[in-house]
Amino acid sequence: MEFISPEILNYCESHSNPESELLQQLNRDTYAKILNPRMLSGHLQGRFLAMMSQILRPKNILEIGTYTGYSALCLCEGLVEDGKLITIDINDELESFSSSFFKKSKYEKNIEARVGDALQVIPTLDILFDLVFIDADKPSYSLYFDLVIDKMRSGGIIIADNVLWSGHILKPEAEQDFDTKCLHQFNEKVKNDPRVTVTMLPVRDGVSLIRKM
Numbered sequence: 001m002e003f004i005s006p007e008i009l010n011y012c013e014s015h016s017n018p019e020s021e022l023l024q025q026l027n028r029d030t031y032a033k034i035l036n037p038r039m040l041s042g043h044l045q046g047r048f049l050a051m052m053s054q055i056l057r058p059k060n061i062l063e064i065g066t067y068t069g070y071s072a073l074c075l076c077e078g079l080v081e082d083g084k085l086i087t088i089d090i091n092d093e094l095e096s097f098s099s100s101f102f103k104k105s106k107y108e109k110n111i112e113a114r115v116g117d118a119l120q121v122i123p124t125l126d127i128l129f130d131l132v133f134i135d136a137d138k139p140s141y142s143l144y145f146d147l148v149i150d151k152m153r154s155g156g157i158i159i160a161d162n163v164l165w166s167g168h169i170l171k172p173e174a175e176q177d178f179d180t181k182c183l184h185q186f187n188e189k190v191k192n193d194p195r196v197t198v199t200m201l202p203v204r205d206g207v208s209l210i211r212k213m
């Protein structure tokens, strides 16, 4: 399900900043060479992530789910000069592709790419994060939230992607698949957690902005 019409999407994209040449190339190459290219955030969501990061000016960003590195590069746009983005992906086959784009960018020195299961990697990180982007396997969203919430500064933001899951989230519970059920549980959990405030937006596949009090 598309939440906005292609015409409105086109209008929004043409009235937002364009993708840099590097991001355009990364977008094109992902569609040409990599499986499941629809996982890439894309132009409008990428500009949204960059804008959020530019507003926050984070020192430390955690990204869960690197894929080909598109969203990582967008999030880096708001980092302070010596800031750091740690990005984790379980799929080692993507590493050479994403790192080749990190090397071509001006953020190479700011990015630390980790290969592994985020559920194992996050507990080893002794860092206070200003911004976290959750965009990996849907059944683990609630666990990721639990693992990162105490590693975030007050006022820090978690951005969770795909929270509307192509609209499947509206199906009656009996018709929901496992991923949809887990996303619904995550959405309920966040809404009821007194440590955070949350706003859910129908951007692309649904994005929740979660602010730690």
Ligand SMILES: C[S@@+](CC[C@H](N)C(=O)[O-])C[C@H]1O[C@@H](n2cnc3c(N)ncnc32)[C@H](O)[C@@H]1O
Binding pocket: 039, 040, 041, 042, 064, 065, 066, 067, 068, 069, 070, 071, 072, 088, 089, 090, 091, 094, 116, 117, 118, 119, 135, 136, 137, 140
């Ligand atoms: C939707 S893609 C990320 C897209 C990327 N953030 C972007 O916008 O361009 C999800 C990624 O999560 C990774 N992933 C899935 N389970 C994971 C886990 N347990 N730990 C770390 N990464 C995982 C997948 O390998 C995949 O590359």
